[in-house]
Amino acid sequence: MKKLLLLSLSLFLAIFTTRAADKEEGPVTWHVQVQPVSGDTYKLVINAKMKDGFHIWALEAGGDGSLINTEISLEQFDIHWVDVDWRLSKKPKTETYDYIDGAVNYFDKQVQFSRNFTGAKGNVIKGTITYQSCNESMCFPPEDVPFEVTIK
Numbered sequence: 001m002k003k004l005l006l007l008s009l010s011l012f013l014a015i016f017t018t019r020a021a022d023k024e025e026g027p028v029t030w031h032v033q034v035q036p037v038s039g040d041t042y043k044l045v046i047n048a049k050m051k052d053g054f055h056i057w058a059l060e061a062g063g064d065g066s067l068i069n070t071e072i073s074l075e076q077f078d079i080h081w082v083d084v085d086w087r088l089s090k091k092p093k094t095e096t097y098d099y100i101d102g103a104v105n106y107f108d109k110q111v112q113f114s115r116n117f118t119g120a121k122g123n124v125i126k127g128t129i130t131y132q133s134c135n136e137s138m139c140f141p142p143e144d145v146p147f148e149v150t151i152k
Helices: 002-021
Strands: 028-038 041-050 055-062 071-074 093-097 100-108 110-118 124-131 143-150
Touching: 028 124, 028 143, 041 055, 041 100, 041 124
Parallel strands: none
Antiparallel strands: 028 041, 041 110, 055 100, 071 124, 093 100, 124 143
């Protein structure tokens, strides 16, 4: 019985891990790029696109503290931020649920996070996007999406 349980758990993890690693087939796809603004000023642009029926929590998810905020963390590199905070392409939706204390904030369909900076061509920006995707019936475990872009 113990071997059957371990085999079932191993099979589940193998299927889930394969699905989670295939970002094109998952509920959220991410695209990161650097766009020139003017002179040595650039914009770091991070696009998230959710499949129908899915959402990700906002940078400030709200609620009772049990939700996973979307977080963009960057490694130390040689740029200077022009913008203090991330700009959003739209405001998050806000709702209340019976099973979570307080209002929650989320994005569905798509959202863009952007932030202006100054830097030199050839510099590399590395970071990680941490997020949690959910639908009406469940939330997936949080995921980390590493990225690396070069200023061109």
